[in-house]
Amino acid sequence: MGELTAAGITDPAMRAAYRSCRAINAAHGRSYFLATRLLPAARRPAVHALYGFARLADEIVDSARPRPVEERASMLDRLAAELHGTLAGEPASPALTALADTVRRHDIAPELFDAFLASMRMDLTVRSYATFADLGGYMHGSAGVIGLQMLPVLGTVCPREEAEAPAMALGEAFQLTNFLRDVGEDLDRGRVYLPADELAVFGVDTDRLRRARRTGRPDPAIRRALTHLVAHTYAVYRRAEPGISLLHKESRPCMRTAATLYRGILDEIVAADYAVLDRRVVVSRARRAAVAARGLIAGTKERRWSG
Incomplete structure (x- = not known):
């Protein structure tokens, strides 16, 4: 695979490990994978490795196979132990093997992965968040540190510390977007990632969300709450x-x-008039393709000018 050669990854076993992560990214992160194709080939394998590890943890937390909380907590503990073992040079699964290689190549702080796993453990027992401040504690580990993991791979034109705050904000924006898109599915899992005090301003609580999810009937109060939260998320992107x-x-x-x-x-979500409780909105293939084409043109120009 050309991108592995471009990244200087020559060992056959390591190449296989990275290919495994790439397959995971392609299968489960369509928008993310599409955007990753716009990176120079040498940078892509590391992004796939980071995604592959995050997916490992996510599948433990939200496995299609029902598992007791204690069992999933134990699995996360084993994953953490395996991660640290792999970083110390012990053999491991393909995803962890590729991740450890990425950490070494790009000098990524290992504690960022501990923060990520801490938030994954929260998903096992925490069902709701009272305020944005409370949710922010969760999102630091589940989204903010992803931005910090990515920075050494993407590279910066300034001291890395200057780019950290906006990188974390972008991770937060991505996750808030997912929370708004997936609010109905999260309710089915017994979780609400929309701050309770923000919902309460509009007279909305978890029971009201569940009722709307169950009946499929439009609820003006929920629409107003979602309008507010979508506006907040647009502001995070800015x-x-x-x-x-x-x-x-x-x-x-x-x-x-x-x-x-x-x-x-x-x-x-706006185009659907905020009707997200009984459906999962998606960006059309045509729009994804158009956005990717513009990115490809821009990327080609950047590489030509940089060369």
Whole structure:
């Protein structure tokens, strides 16, 4: 595979490990994978490895096979132990093997993965969040640190510390978008990721959300609450956007495309008149293709100018 060669990954077993992560990314993260294709080939394998690890943890937390909380907690503990063992040079699964190689190649702080797993453990027992501040504690580990993991891979044109706050904000924007898109599915899992105090301003609580999910009937109060939360999320994207210019030139088209695709989900929520409790809105293939084409053109220009 050309991108593995471009990244200097020559060992056959390591190449197989990275190919495994790439397959996971392609199967489960369509918008993310599409945006990743706009990166220079040498940077792509590391992004696939980071995604592959995150998916491992996500599948433990929200496995299609029902498992007791204690069993899933134990599985997350084993994953953490295996991660640290792999970083210390012990043999491991393909996803962890590729991740450990990525951590070493790009000097990614291992504690970022501990913070991520801490938030995954929260998903096992925490069912709702009272305020944005409470939700922010969860999102730091589940989304903010993903931005921090990505920075060394994407590269920056400034000291990395200057790019950290907008990188975390972009991760938060992506996750808030997912929360709004998936509110109905999350209710089915017994979770609400929309802050209770923000909902309460509009007279909405979990019971009201469940009733609307069950009946499929429009609820003006829920629509007003979602309108407010979508506006808040658009504002987070605006706060994150300046950080893209702090990235290495060749990485900017990828992240602009990812931001545009995810922000497009918010556009689709608005277009659906905020009816997300009984459906899952998606960005159409035609729109994804058009956004990716613009990113490809921009990426080609950046690589030509950089060369």
